[in-house]
Amino acid sequence: MTWTTRRRSEVGPLSAIVAGGGPTLVLIHGVGLRAEAWGAQIDALSKDFRVVAVDMPGHGDSAALPAEPSLSDYTKAVATCLEEPCVVVGHSFGAMIALDLAITYPEQVMGVTALNAIFRRDPSARDAVIARAASLDGSSVADPTAPLGRWFGDIPNPERAACADWLRSVDPAGYKAAYTVFAHSDGPTDAGLKAINCPALFMTGGQEPNSTPAMSRAMAGLVPNGQCAVIDDAAHLMPMTHTADVTVRIAAFAKECMR
Numbered sequence: 001m002t003w004t005t006r007r008r009s010e011v012g013p014l015s016a017i018v019a020g021g022g023p024t025l026v027l028i029h030g031v032g033l034r035a036e037a038w039g040a041q042i043d044a045l046s047k048d049f050r051v052v053a054v055d056m057p058g059h060g061d062s063a064a065l066p067a068e069p070s071l072s073d074y075t076k077a078v079a080t081c082l083e084e085p086c087v088v089v090g091h092s093f094g095a096m097i098a099l100d101l102a103i104t105y106p107e108q109v110m111g112v113t114a115l116n117a118i119f120r121r122d123p124s125a126r127d128a129v130i131a132r133a134a135s136l137d138g139s140s141v142a143d144p145t146a147p148l149g150r151w152f153g154d155i156p157n158p159e160r161a162a163c164a165d166w167l168r169s170v171d172p173a174g175y176k177a178a179y180t181v182f183a184h185s186d187g188p189t190d191a192g193l194k195a196i197n198c199p200a201l202f203m204t205g206g207q208e209p210n211s212t213p214a215m216s217r218a219m220a221g222l223v224p225n226g227q228c229a230v231i232d233d234a235a236h237l238m239p240m241t242h243t244a245d246v247t248v249r250i251a252a253f254a255k256e257c258m259r
Helices: 035-045 071-079 093-104 123-134 145-152 158-169 172-184 190-195 213-222 243-257
Strands: 009-011 014-019 024-028 050-054 086-091 109-115 200-205 226-231
Touching: 014 035, 024 035, 024 093, 035 050, 035 158, 035 243, 071 093, 071 172, 086 093, 086 243, 093 109, 093 172, 093 190, 109 243, 123 172, 145 158, 190 213, 200 213, 200 243, 213 226, 226 243
Parallel strands: 024 050, 024 086, 086 109, 109 200, 200 226
Antiparallel strands: 009 014, 014 050
């Protein structure tokens, strides 16, 4: 049942899965996915927190942003969902948004967790992701074979099947808009990271070729209260493939931030 479609609520301008009670945790998924990508975390974390897992603009049941949005447009959309100071958790492009929230809205963010976040891509990786963005036409569904292979390999499993369904059903225009911003961003600036005044946890997988452990360590080193965690045998879709490790670390970090 973890990855099945769940009931939505309207939170600000976005659609979101809301569960549990207590201090608020906001979860932001990556490009092409939807709030259900946090299914395992929602089930576990809602025992201690009010979990708000948003559908990014142009994904799930959330309306798309105007044409050619910027990262700040995605950040502003999520910021309107922050009804009280909270801990924000983002994965991949969602991590970009989460970090930008911590930089831009410090009074609303008590702590930030960035999973599989990019920082200073090397030229070949930058060229490859920009080329993928340029190949999207915004009207037809992109072939999900390549990302599924990078994330899960070729062995069928429920997580791979769920992601395949989400990638095939996402709004092509919303996907192109988000992926284009993601591709053309090089991660937060050094100055932005140094300005984050809340605790920040950077977590990635030891088998992650694009959001590498070196990137997470570098970002953690720039944040005054930064820390890094690497799950050695994980790759990009850690919230789905390594649910227990990810959830335990998020819960412990959030509790520390909320003391």
